[in-house]
Amino acid sequence: MDINSVIEGILQKIRPTEGERAFLNELMRELEDLSKETIEELGLNANPHFVGSLAKDTYLAGDHDVDLFLAFPLETPLEELRERGLELGKAIAKKLDSHEVAYAEHPYVRATYRGVKVDLVPCYNVKGWKDVKTAVDRSILHTKWVNEHLNGRNDEVRLLKRFLKGINAYGSEIYVRGFSGYLAEILIIKYGSFLEVVKNADLMLKQRVIDPEGWLRKEPESAMKTIKRETEGDKPLIVIDPVDPRRNVSANLSWERYGVFYFGSMNFLEEPSINFFFPRRSNNGDYRLELRRKGSHILTLIFNKPNLVDDLLLPQLERSARGIEKVLERENFRVFGWDVGYARDWAFIMLELDRLEREKVTIKEGPEFFTRNGLDFYRKNERVWIKGKRLYAEKTIEENVMNVLIGLIGRDQISLGKSITDSVRNTDVLVDYVPKELEQRAYLFLSKEEWNLKKQQ
Amino acid sequence: MDINSVIEGILQKIRPTEGERAFLNELMRELEDLSKETIEELGLNANPHFVGSLAKDTYLAGDHDVDLFLAFPLETPLEELRERGLELGKAIAKKLDSHEVAYAEHPYVRATYRGVKVDLVPCYNVKGWKDVKTAVDRSILHTKWVNEHLNGRNDEVRLLKRFLKGINAYGSEIYVRGFSGYLAEILIIKYGSFLEVVKNADLMLKQRVIDPEGWLRKEPESAMKTIKRETEGDKPLIVIDPVDPRRNVSANLSWERYGVFYFGSMNFLEEPSINFFFPRRSNNGDYRLELRRKGSHILTLIFNKPNLVDDLLLPQLERSARGIEKVLERENFRVFGWDVGYARDWAFIMLELDRLEREKVTIKEGPEFFTRNGLDFYRKNERVWIKGKRLYAEKTIEENVMNVLIGLIGRDQISLGKSITDSVRNTDVLVDYVPKELEQRAYLFLSKEEWNLKKQQ
Numbered sequence: 001m002d003i004n005s006v007i008e009g010i011l012q013k014i015r016p017t018e019g020e021r022a023f024l025n026e027l028m029r030e031l032e033d034l035s036k037e038t039i040e041e042l043g044l045n046a047n048p049h050f051v052g053s054l055a056k057d058t059y060l061a062g063d064h065d066v067d068l069f070l071a072f073p074l075e076t077p078l079e080e081l082r083e084r085g086l087e088l089g090k091a092i093a094k095k096l097d098s099h100e101v102a103y104a105e106h107p108y109v110r111a112t113y114r115g116v117k118v119d120l121v122p123c124y125n126v127k128g129w130k131d132v133k134t135a136v137d138r139s140i141l142h143t144k145w146v147n148e149h150l151n152g153r154n155d156e157v158r159l160l161k162r163f164l165k166g167i168n169a170y171g172s173e174i175y176v177r178g179f180s181g182y183l184a185e186i187l188i189i190k191y192g193s194f195l196e197v198v199k200n201a202d203l204m205l206k207q208r209v210i211d212p213e214g215w216l217r218k219e220p221e222s223a224m225k226t227i228k229r230e231t232e233g234d235k236p237l238i239v240i241d242p243v244d245p246r247r248n249v250s251a252n253l254s255w256e257r258y259g260v261f262y263f264g265s266m267n268f269l270e271e272p273s274i275n276f277f278f279p280r281r282s283n284n285g286d287y288r289l290e291l292r293r294k295g296s297h298i299l300t301l302i303f304n305k306p307n308l309v310d311d312l313l314l315p316q317l318e319r320s321a322r323g324i325e326k327v328l329e330r331e332n333f334r335v336f337g338w339d340v341g342y343a344r345d346w347a348f349i350m351l352e353l354d355r356l357e358r359e360k361v362t363i364k365e366g367p368e369f370f371t372r373n374g375l376d377f378y379r380k381n382e383r384v385w386i387k388g389k390r391l392y393a394e395k396t397i398e399e400n401v402m403n404v405l406i407g408l409i410g411r412d413q414i415s416l417g418k419s420i421t422d423s424v425r426n427t428d429v430l431v432d433y434v435p436k437e438l439e440q441r442a443y444l445f446l447s448k449e450e451w452n453l454k455k456q457q
Numbered sequence: 458m459d460i461n462s463v464i465e466g467i468l469q470k471i472r473p474t475e476g477e478r479a480f481l482n483e484l485m486r487e488l489e490d491l492s493k494e495t496i497e498e499l500g501l502n503a504n505p506h507f508v509g510s511l512a513k514d515t516y517l518a519g520d521h522d523v524d525l526f527l528a529f530p531l532e533t534p535l536e537e538l539r540e541r542g543l544e545l546g547k548a549i550a551k552k553l554d555s556h557e558v559a560y561a562e563h564p565y566v567r568a569t570y571r572g573v574k575v576d577l578v579p580c581y582n583v584k585g586w587k588d589v590k591t592a593v594d595r596s597i598l599h600t601k602w603v604n605e606h607l608n609g610r611n612d613e614v615r616l617l618k619r620f621l622k623g624i625n626a627y628g629s630e631i632y633v634r635g636f637s638g639y640l641a642e643i644l645i646i647k648y649g650s651f652l653e654v655v656k657n658a659d660l661m662l663k664q665r666v667i668d669p670e671g672w673l674r675k676e677p678e679s680a681m682k683t684i685k686r687e688t689e690g691d692k693p694l695i696v697i698d699p700v701d702p703r704r705n706v707s708a709n710l711s712w713e714r715y716g717v718f719y720f721g722s723m724n725f726l727e728e729p730s731i732n733f734f735f736p737r738r739s740n741n742g743d744y745r746l747e748l749r750r751k752g753s754h755i756l757t758l759i760f761n762k763p764n765l766v767d768d769l770l771l772p773q774l775e776r777s778a779r780g781i782e783k784v785l786e787r788e789n790f791r792v793f794g795w796d797v798g799y800a801r802d803w804a805f806i807m808l809e810l811d812r813l814e815r816e817k818v819t820i821k822e823g824p825e826f827f828t829r830n831g832l833d834f835y836r837k838n839e840r841v842w843i844k845g846k847r848l849y850a851e852k853t854i855e856e857n858v859m860n861v862l863i864g865l866i867g868r869d870q871i872s873l874g875k876s877i878t879d880s881v882r883n884t885d886v887l888v889d890y891v892p893k894e895l896e897q898r899a900y901l902f903l904s905k906e907e908w909n910l911k912k913q914q
């Protein structure tokens with residue numbers, strides 16, 4: 001299929017309709033009025049600001065959450081900003097349909113209004129990077145910068161975002177480590193269009209540094225410090241934030257996700273297809289057939305999900321999976337890979353293994369035979385022999401991987417995520433079988449469907 | 458049991474009777490007469506010398522091979538020595554019961570006479586170490602030196618030899634690498650008695666160098682050179698040959714066999730028993746039960762035995778076993794140990810493995826994704842993904858160890874002993890089963906019965 005036809009077809013699907021725009025404009029006007037009114041009622045000194053993809057007109061059709069930031073004067077003490085900000089958010093939200101308090105660096109309010117999710121986030125009303133005090137303060141500056149530089153290329157951003165989502169490279173969350181929306185916008189501003197970004201996937205990796213605002217001239221010291229730090233951190237890309245030379249916009253982008261983008265771009269240019277944007281995932285694979293095809297085994301730990309947000313929970317699960325991988329390898333089981341996640345109120349760690357049973361008797365290496373330790377080893381063991389100068393002995397071991405794992409957990413010999421240690425201690429361990437809810441996930445894991453660089457079209 | 462009673466009991470068994478002595482004395486007299494007569498008949502200039510344990514009166518009862526060396530004058534050219542020596546040997550042997558030609562550094566004749574094996578070996582009639590020209594020339598000097606220094610402690614040598622045989626540490630052949638008879642004699646001369654040798658097992662390892670003839674004073678340069686060379690070779694013991702300062706009598710003694718002697722001595726002193734000298738080997742073990750007990754597997758290669766003497770064949774089999782071990786480990790099978798040998802006209806290599814089947818699909822590590830090689834790897838493979846900066850791909854592999862091994866042999870990917878490569882190429886491979894003739898051997902191998910330092914009593 002011709003590349004322009006593909007792009008035209010995608011645009012039809014992702015460009016918001018006039019109806020959606022009108023609805024959102026009205027919604028935003030209402031929310032602004034409501035906010036101003038509430039600020040007055042509470043006698044506060046604050047300004048409402050719309051930020052995010054809606055404010056930048058880079059959202060995808062049907063995907064329009066509202067980010068309403070409540071900006072307080074710089075001289076407001078942090079403690080007061082938190083209290084008053086949350087109070088204000090709650091007061092506004094009371095006039096909407098429903099709400100709850102959520103926690104990031106500081107607490108904020110998540111509301112819904114007319115079916116749309118509305119985040120009410122307190123922040124400082126910063127004018128430039130030197131004012132920035134909290135993690136969210138830059139959002140207003142980002143929105144302003146993008147709006148000043150995008151020059152009508154909003155649909156190009158939409159294309160790039162949809163492409164990144166389609167190939168599974170979108171999202172800057174710590175458990176994704178892909179491209180953020182802001183990064184996509186900067187790339188469009190830098191390269192001019194979706195197609196140009198995709199064509200530059202290789203080159204931008206080689207050049208490594210992108211500096212759209214020219215900080216290397218204007219603030220060389222800060223910019224160079226950022227480049228040095230991020231180079232040492234071996235980041236695939238260094239994009240000096242147009243609104244803050246101290247920050248790499250793509251600090252969280254992993255080599256893996258960059259690689260997905262790299263091959264995705266290459267494949268798309270070679271054989272354009274709408275499947276890159278809207279992949280047809282084969283959802284009917286059977287994990288049991290995969291196990292048989294590969295001759296491998298799956299071990300699944302299922303335990304209570306601790307009450308943590310994804311940003312905290314998932315890294316802890318990953319850390320635990322790595323810990324389990326390490327000890328199982330030490331115990332002579334080969335771990336081909338692992339996956340973590342949760343469903344409803346339980347979390348899981350899945351591991352793919354080469355076998356379920358190992359030999360019952362293994363060989364233990366001892367010290368040199370003519371030493372004092374050698375004598376101890378000789379006395380302590382039943383069957384002992386020498387190879388070279390060293391003593392060796394037979395050691396009877398547990399052969400079943402499930403028992404090995406449960407034993408290791410019981411003896412605290414696995415490095416687990418701190419906040420989930422207690423849950424894991426009471427884990428169930430399933431062998432070559434997963435609950436209904438995980439069947440799909442197990443299939444994707446074993447088949448590598450999700451990560452296979454060749455399955456994007 | 459009291460140590461002296463044990464020793465007394467053993468001496469009863471290993472000291473030759475008067476009847477055996479009388480028979481052997483007559484035999485030797487006859488052989489000497491026959492030899493002299495034949496030398497005269499052939500008009501040769503040579504002298505018959507008895508060497509070895511018979512000539513030194515250190516043989517064990519019932520174990521009395523005759524070593525009859527035919528010593529030619531030093532000025533005889535080597536080529537002539539070989540020809541005339543073999544001719545003379547054959548001429549003598551014709552007067553005996555049967556004979557054949559055997560090959561070492563040079564050919565010699567193996568005959569039998571009145572049920573006793575008689576080796577007829579040509580050599581030079583050397584007077585001292587500077588005359589030594591061939592490997593066997595020292596034997597006459599050894600015999601002379603031992604006879605001059607043993608001072609009636611012949612039975613002590615018998616005890617030590619029997620002890621070394623019992624614990625499985627006797628024999629200087631390259632596939633044994635234990636204590637030679639001459640080394641046992643030197644140790645008795647040095648320490649005075651069997652018990653003193655055994656008590657010094659630890660100390661002599663620490664002192665490392667034994668120099669009974671005082672070569673370090675008389676020939677410091679040669680002796681030091683020997684010590685330096687053997688120290689660099691990391692030999693457990695350096696015994697400067699009383700008849701040749703350039704030679705370490707225990708050059709072939711391995712750490713393993715020294716260790717067997719070390720623990721055997723310790724155990725014997727703690728709990729004396731005749732079992733150290735005459736072990737009761739449990740010969741009724743079942744290798745199939747061992748496989749079940751250990752949860753491991755046995756793989757046996759059976760192939761035509763090439764026509765080679767043990768000294769050549771066994772090292773080649775060992776080399777091949779090591780080659781097979783190496784490739785199987787690379788292929789993700791764990792090799793716990795191996796054994797080699799032969800029976801009748803076939804040779805074998807046995808390996809103990811952790812499993813017979815591995816996973817069907819494994820993971821192949823590729824290059825970094827953004828390189829030219831990365832692109833090739835990406836194009837060549839079906840399922841490809843990224844971890845860190847590197848590409849990985851699935852690879853379908855043969856799961857059955859027998860097929861893996863046969864494939865590797867077929868593709869010449871195993872380093873085998875040179876002279877047996879062709880035989881191994883046509884090998885049969887048996888899995889968890891051995892022919893009747895190897896059942897006992899397989900049991901000893903799997904149970905480590907023979908090597909277990911704790912099973913000597």
